[in-house]
Amino acid sequence: MAESKWLLGDTPNPLGDRADEIRAELRGREPYDLANRTGGIYTPAGDSGGEFKLALWDREVILSFPDFAARDAQTEEALNTFDQTMLLYYFHLSDGTPLAGTWIAFSELPDGKFYAQAYEGYTGQELTKTFGNDSATFMEAAEKLNGRREFFGNIAYSYQVLPRLGIMVVCWLGDEDFPASYRILFDAAARHHLTTDACAILGSTLTRKLIRAAESGW
DSSP: OOOHHHHTTOSSOTTGGGHHHHHHHHTTSOHHHHHHHHTOEEEEETTTEEEEEEEETTEEEEEEETTOOEEETTTOOBOOHHHHHHHHHHHHHOOOOOOOSOEEOGGGSTTGGGTHHHHHHHTHHHHHHHHTTOHHHHHHHHHHTTOEEESSSSEEEEEEEETTEEEEEEEEOOOSSSOOEEEEEEETTGGGTSOHHHHHHHHHHHHHHHHHHHHHTO
16 A cells, blocks of 8 residues: 555655556557446557547546557647556556445445545545535535535535546534534445555545635635
C-alpha cells in the first residue's frame, strides 16, 4: 500500500512507478477484449493501431493503441500524467465486471481495513472540517462537479469516474449528540477495476475537488 503522503497528493503521479511496465504489457493485449473489459469503444485505424474512447470524470477521453497515450476528446490536449497513469491501471486490471449498484467502504476493499483510519483522515475528516453541518455549501460544491443525487445518508452524490467504476460522497448531518460526518464510498465492483491504492487516491482526489469547489464559491 502506498504511503499516506502519496494519497494526499504530495507526489504528482503516485502510481507512476509502474506506468512503463503496464504500458508495455498492454501493447500485447487484444484491443477489442480491452474495450469489452473496460467499457470503452475501440475504433481501429490503419493496420496495427486504433484508439479507445471512454469517459473519465465526466469528460470524454481518447486512449491511443498501441502506445496508450491519452488526450481530451474535445481539446486534443494530452491528459496530465496522473490521469494517464490511472487509465493505464484501469485498462490493466479491469475484468469486465459491471457496476454493482451497491456501495462499500474503503475498509471493504482488499487490505483496505489496514489503512482505513489513514484513508478517513484525508477524506472524510477533511470534508467534515470544511463543510460540517453546512449542507447548502456541500450540495453546491457536489453539484458543481456534476454529482448525481443519491438516497444515502442525509445527503449523497455519486460520480462516474470510469465506465465501470463509481464513487460516492455521503454526508450525515450532526445534532446535539453527534457531530456531522462524511465518507467517500465505492461501487462494490471497484476491486475488479483498480488496486486499493488507486481507489484511495481517487477518494483523496474527490475530496480535494469538493473542497476546491467550495472554496471557489466563497
